[in-house]
Amino acid sequence: xxxxxxxxxxxxxxxxxxxxxxxxxxxxxxxxxxxxxxxxxxxxxxxxxxxxxxxxxxxxxxxxxxxxxxxxxxxxxxxxxxxxxxxxxxxxxxxxxxxxxxxxxxxxxxxxxxxxxxxxxxxxxxxxxxxxxxxxxxxxxxxxxxxxxxxxxxxxxxxxxxxxxxxxxxxxxxxxxxxxxxxxxxxxxxxxxxxxxxxxxxxxxxxxxxxxxxxxxxxxxxxxxxxxxxxxxxxxxxxxxxxxxxxxxxxxxxxxxxxxxxxxxxxxxxxxxxxxxxxxxxxxxxxxxxxxxxxxxxxxxxxxxxxxxxxxxxxxxxxxxxxxxxxxxxxxxxxxxxxxxxxxxxxxxxxxxxxxxxxxxxxx
Numbered sequence: 001x002x003x004x005x006x007x008x009x010x011x012x013x014x015x016x017x018x019x020x021x022x023x024x025x026x027x028x029x030x031x032x033x034x035x036x037x038x039x040x041x042x043x044x045x046x047x048x049x050x051x052x053x054x055x056x057x058x059x060x061x062x063x064x065x066x067x068x069x070x071x072x073x074x075x076x077x078x079x080x081x082x083x084x085x086x087x088x089x090x091x092x093x094x095x096x097x098x099x100x101x102x103x104x105x106x107x108x109x110x111x112x113x114x115x116x117x118x119x120x121x122x123x124x125x126x127x128x129x130x131x132x133x134x135x136x137x138x139x140x141x142x143x144x145x146x147x148x149x150x151x152x153x154x155x156x157x158x159x160x161x162x163x164x165x166x167x168x169x170x171x172x173x174x175x176x177x178x179x180x181x182x183x184x185x186x187x188x189x190x191x192x193x194x195x196x197x198x199x200x201x202x203x204x205x206x207x208x209x210x211x212x213x214x215x216x217x218x219x220x221x222x223x224x225x226x227x228x229x230x231x232x233x234x235x236x237x238x239x240x241x242x243x244x245x246x247x248x249x250x251x252x253x254x255x256x257x258x259x260x261x262x263x264x265x266x267x268x269x270x271x272x273x274x275x276x277x278x279x280x281x282x283x284x285x286x287x288x289x290x291x292x293x294x295x296x297x298x299x300x301x302x303x304x305x306x307x308x309x310x311x312x313x314x315x316x317x318x319x320x321x322x323x324x325x326x327x328x329x330x331x332x333x334x335x336x337x338x339x340x341x342x343x344x345x346x347x348x349x350x351x352x353x354x355x356x357x358x359x360x361x362x363x364x
Contacts, residue, residue, distance in 0.1 A: 050332040051344055057287035058330035058348045061261075061274045064286050066350055068138055068259050069324050073117035073356030075141030075254065079319045081115040081192065081199050082236065086229025092222045094119070094137055095260040097282045098188050100220065103275070104135050104262050111318055113231065115139065115201050115258075117357060118321045120297060122312035125263045128272050128291045134312070135262045136295045136326070140356070141192065142255040144183045145176055148194075151250025153211065155193075158226045158244070159200075159233030161214050162193070162253060169211040178211060185213060188220070188280035190258050193233060195251040200236035203280055213253075220280040261286075263293055271333065292329035292347075297321050322358045325351045 015023070083092045091109045096102040107124035110116070121135030150165030168178040176183050185191070189204040191213070203223045206214035215224045215233060226232050239245045260277045264285075274290040277283035299320035300307045307322075314321050327350075331343040 050334065051346075054289065054330045054332050054344060054346055057289055058328055058346055060287045061290055061328045061330075062326070062348050062350050064276065065136075065261060065326055065328075066352055068140075068257075068261075069118075069326070069352040069354055071140040071356070072138040072324075072354040073140060075143075076115075076117050076139060076192070076256070076356075077199050079114075080117065081201055082231045083110055083113045083115055083201070083223060084225035084228030084231040084235075085113050086231075089113075089225050089228035089231065090222060092225075094221060094258055095135070095262065095277055096220050097277065097280055098220055099282070103264065103277065103283060104260070107135070108260075111316065114318075116318040118297075118314075118324065118354070119318055120295065120312065120314045120321075121260075121262075122295070125293065126265050126272075128263060128265070131292060133263045133291075133293050134295045135260060135293075136324070137258065137260040139256055139258045142257050145178070145180065145185070145255055147178060147185070147191070148252040148254040151252055152193075155233075155237075155246055155251055156244075157234065159202075159235075159237065160216060160224070160226050161212055162191075162251075164211045164213065164253070178213075179207060179209065185255065186281075190221070190223070190256045190279045191215075191253045192256045193237060193251055193253050195237050196247045196249060197239065198236045200231070200233045201256060202233050261293065263290060271331070274328070287330070289331050289333055290328060291331050291345075292327075294327045296325045298323035298325075323351065323353045325349065 093108045095104050095108040102108055104124050107121055117139050119137040123132040124135040125133030147164060147168055150167035152162050153165050154163040164178045171177040178185050185204060185207050187204055187207060190201055191204060192199060192201050201223055202215035203219035203221050204213055205216040205219050217224050217226055226234060234244060237246055237251060258279050262275055263272050264275045265272050271289045272291045273288045274286045275283040276286050296310045296312055297314040298309045299311060299314050299317055300322045301320055327347055329345055329347045331345045335343050
């Protein structure tokens with residue numbers, strides 16, 4: 001007869017349902033914690049990267065402005081250059097390009113119809129985050145192309161065309177010529193012409209291979225006005241009492257860089273950016289996500305010794321500017337992830353005393 005026996009304590013292996021539920025709960029808690037730590041670390045890393053990019057953008061703008069402001073006035077006559085005035089003239093302008101776009105109009109006319117080394121533009125820029133931005137324009141001669149190494153070969157009686165000298169049409173080896181592909185004269189450039197009678201500026205409207213450079217009327221900056229009573233190329237450079245004739249010692253030319261810094265709000269909802277425009281060429285972006293530019297000026301009257309500081313418009317006396325203070329505010333490309341946190345921001349400031357504006361050699 002067969003009998004069934006059961007050994008005490010003998011049972012099948014494994015977890016009970018309660019044990020399984022507890023272990024799953026503990027695992028989920030640990031997994032959630034790890035996920036949270038990873039997410040926070042990723043967010044912090046992304047925020048640090050955004051802040052680093054924001055600081056780089058602000059520094060790029062400040063460095064570019066310091067370089068240009070330091071050179072402001074180099075090679076230009078003290079007090080600026082007279083632009084066309086009187087009968088047959090109209091207001092000249094800056095910050096326009098060859099597409100016919102004027103980016104800060106109507107606040108882009110030369111003050112007093114003078115081509116100054118520094119031109120303030122308080123509240124002339126767009127409104128960003130509720131604050132109106134400034135614009136600053138400055139000018140200095142360009143030494144990358146030494147057109148003034150030899151006198152011009154010819155200049156028309158109307159002053160609407162020049163022919164560069166032989167050292168520019170057939171330059172020595174290693175010296176760039178007037179039409180050098182990299183640094184040569186281009187349509188939209190601004191040239192300053194000088195001789196014993198004075199100085200004048202013109203916008204280049206044509207460049208020919210034979211060395212002819214044209215200054216036709218109706219240029220994008222409205223500087224070429226051959227019919228103006230005063231301030232045109234022919235009126236400023238001609239011999240007194242003999243319009244269209246020029247001193248026998250010759251007239252020289254050199255390129256001038258007329259540079260405007262302004263903030264632009266691109267179409268399509270993109271963030272604000274800092275732009276830099278040269279002469280009548282198209283402006284180029286210096287840095288993205290720059291939302292504010294504030295510029296102040298210190299002026300000094302050489303005649304009376306009177307001085308004033310922190311003036312947003314330099315008291316409408318650009319020829320007395322001696323120091324420029326600029327502040328640039330950059331922001332992150334995206335807002336923070338916390339609700340209502342907004343953008344991160346940084347403001348960098350600089351103070352520049354252009355040597356060619358703050359110091360003049362009285363013995364020259």
